[in-house]
Amino acid sequence: MTQAVHVLPGADPGRFDDHLWVRLRLIEQRVREAVAARRAVDPDPDDPYRGQYLTPEAVERILDESPASGSVTGEPATPPPGSVLHELAAAFGLSPLDVELLLVAMAPDLDARFERLYGYLNDDLTRRRPTVGLALELCGLPAASAARFRLAPSAPLVAGGLVEIGEPERPQLSRALRVPDRVTAHLLGNEEPDGRLLGLLCVQHGRTAHLDLDAAHDDDSHRVAAAARTGGGLVHLLDRGGDAGRLAVGSLLAAGRRPLVLDVPAFVAQTATAAHVPLGHLPRVVATEARLSGGGIVLGPLEALEPERPERAMLLRELCAAAEGVPLITYGRKGWDPLWAAESPVRITVSPPSPEQGARQWRRALTEAAETIGAAHPAPDDELAGTLAVYRLDSGQVRRAATVATRVAALAGRTVTAADLRDAVRAQNGAGLERLARRIEPAVGWDDLVLPPATRHQLGELALRARHREQVLGQWRMRPGGGRGRGVIALFAGESGTGKTMSAEVIAADLGMELYVVDLSTVVDKYVGETEKNLERIFVEASEVNGVLLFDEADAIFGKRSQVKDAHDRHANVESAYLLQRMESFDGIAVLTTNLRANLDEAFTRRLDVIAEFPMPDVRQRRALWDRCLGTELPRDEALDLDFCAERFELAGGSIRACAVTAAYLAADSGRPLGMAQVVTAILQEYRKLGRLVLETEFGPWLDEAQRNPTRP
Known part of the structure; x- marks a missing residue:
């Protein structure tokens, strides 16, 4: 019997694939025939309590039924090329029978009439989805046929997620079939992702x-x-x-x-x-x-x-x-x-991008950010290349940093500057390394350093290597093989207070990065192997951020290997060997500082890119340090003789800074401008703190006055 195709109530025919609708009408016809067949042999088809009990007549009727029931014969039709069902079958490897089973299971999601009809055919009006047995029946297949395995867990319909089989506690033929909403939406033309x-x-x-x-x-x-x-x-x-x-x-x-x-x-x-x-x-x-x-x-x-x-x-x-x-x-x-x-x-x-590719990436991100918020266009490519070549960021981080920098510049009513970009890049650093090291945001520059020309040249070389490492080590492959990383490792050697830590901060500021100082108390562990684990966590986290890693007093963990006399020596040597290998594979920028270079293992020296010596400052440098440490805001007495302080007292920069701070406190307490009495008293206190001899030949006429309390008139 042939029926005219018509649109289901409430359906929008423009959203359906024509072939899908034709196939659904065929399913409807099969359901009609199955319902009619049931009613023909049911002595009381209008029983309101159907599904809740079995009469003796119904038992006899069920026993007399043939187990191989089915009202439809013939092979299922293959979806025509170009139809949504054909594309679905090709994507999931479905057979024509699989498509039929899918449509039977999906029918209640397309037309609510199928819910009650399926409930009638299931002999339970509360079960409004087709079961495995009913689906096979509507496809004209006996329940005992091999077709039931088209709904097995490994079959394309179930393994592909197109049909879900519920109620696992029931017998297989009584388990309900359900089509996920995403599959139904796809066949109806909606491509929103699965909820x-x-x-x-x-x-x-x-x-x-x-x-x-x-x-x-x-x-x-x-x-x-x-x-x-x-x-x-x-x-x-x-x-x-x-x-x-x-x-x-x-x-x-x-x-x-x-x-x-x-x-x-x-x-x-x-x-x-x-x-x-x-x-x-x-x-x-x-x-x-x-x-x-x-x-x-x-x-x-x-x-x-x-x-x-x-x-x-x-x-x-x-x-x-x-x-x-x-x-x-x-x-x-x-x-x-x-x-x-x-x-x-x-x-x-x-491989990493070239500087030119990186500059184009930044230009694109800044332009998109400027268009989004209606801001001015950023700086030209050559300026970007010089400012941002040192950073290692993925596209998401570049996009976020560009957006932040553009918004900051727009709030200030100007174009994006290098400082905006550097601040935005630092904001992309995760907090993982902060849990393992102390973060310092650089607040000093090259002008704050008072160092010999040779040391400044070595620091400049370190900054140069860090800025061009991607080109030299990446593109030009000047460090190939051996698992070597693209890191830059430097050693700052010199006595305490000669400016090693401050120089590392200056390098970080010059590169637009943050300084992370490793706290050795959180690294060194008495248990075997734990120190290496702590260091590994630091190296892994450091490779994820754009920052400079500082190992202060590095000889505590980078010491020389010794002859093995007991288990402690063996463990210490294993620790040093691990560090030798890990430093070589490190991809970041690291600075080691030590007061005694001779304490470091010679094998570390070969792996260092830059070694900067920090000698004690000479008279001229001490004079500049005194002037810089006292600053411009602190009022000074006209009789203050900084030349005398620089010539007589051989102090490192750190000690001079400590003396300047102490003298400032004494001046504040006296209520007068800073004079020689306060400065010499501060120096005397620093000498005693350092355990140095106080000689009259050094202090001269100021010794007696410094030994008295200079804080009162």
Whole structure:
């Protein structure tokens, strides 16, 4: 019997695929026939208590029924090419029978009439979704046929997430079938991501042109896209200082796919908190979303997933298995462990961008930020290259920093300056390293240093190396092989108070970075192996921030290896050997300071890029230090003789600064301008603090007066 096709009540025919609607009408016809067949043999089809009891007549009727019932015969029709059902079948590997079963299960979500009809056919009006047995019946198949295994957990419908089978406590034929809302919405033309992935996915829209890829990165994106199309689609980007996340997104866009970027912390957290949900549930939902949207999955960085932990490795394995055949691009600084998944990925190394590429990236981000808030355009590319080449940021950090700098400049009514950009970059540093080291925001500059020309030259070389390390060590590969990093390591050697720590602060200020001082009390541990673990955490966190790492009094942990006489010597040597290897693979900027250079292991010297000697200041330098430490705001007595202080007292810069502060307190207490009495008294106190002899030949006529209380008239 042929019926005319008409639109279901309340439906919008413009949103439906024509073939989908035709197939749904066929399902409706089969349901009509099944209902009519039931009523024909039911002695009381209008019984209001149907489903709540069985009469003796009903028992006899059930026993007389043939177990191979079915009203429809013939092979299911194949969806025509170009239809939404054809595309769905191709994406999930569905057979024509799978499509029929899917439509039977989805019918109540498209037309509410099917709910009551299914309830009647289930002999239970409270069960308004088709069961496995009813679905097979409506497809004209006996319950005992092999077709029932098209709804097994490993079958495409269930494994692909298109159909969910509930009520596992029931017999298989009585279990209800349900189609997720996302699948129904997809067939109706809605491409909003699955609501179950809210907060877990960042869906990237647009085309490759929006990323403004340069030629080199465009070639890389096509290479990654080609690798994602082969085999199982698994690709791992080994990040060696580049922007692997942006490359992964660009590769999928270049391949015409919709990138689905997973928020790794949220993904792990939701999987861990949903204890009642099977481990593979979320990975299967993500894979289903990728197949429905014709997209690919981006997962990274892998360090955040911590795949070394067994439960995290299992989560990664489940995702790789669920997304087989779907482009899945992972990235991170970690190499891929074959134990993480049954399939091994194609590994592609992502190199850092050149200074020119970095400048273009900043220009693009600043221009977009300026257009968004209607601000003035930023500085030209050459100025950006000089200001920002030292920083190592991914595209997300660049975009956020550019937005912050542009907003700050707009509030001040000016264009973006180098200082705005540096402050914005420092704001991108995470708090991980602050828990392990003391953060210092630099407040001094080159003019605040009083050092010999040779030392200043060595400090300038350190800043130069830090500024151009990506070009020299990255592009020109001047430090290849051996697992060597692209870090810059310097040693500041000199007596206490000669300006080593202050110089490290000046270097950080010159580079627009923050200074992180390692607290050795939190590093050194009496238990074997714990010191190395603490140092490893510091090095890992330091590589994530744009900052200068300072190991003050470094000879405490970078000391010489000695002859092994007991277990303590062996442990100390192992600790030193670890540091030798770790410093060589470090990718950041580190400064070691020591009062006794001879205490450092000679093997460290070879791994140092710059060694700056900090000698005791001479007379001229001491005179400049006195003048600088006393500042310009402190009132001075006309009789104050700083030349006398510089010539007579051989003090380091730190001691001179301490004397200046003490003298200022004495002057404040006296209520008079700073005079020689207060200065010499402060020097006398510093001598006693240092344990030095107080000689009359040094203090001259001021000794007696300094020994009296100069704070009162």
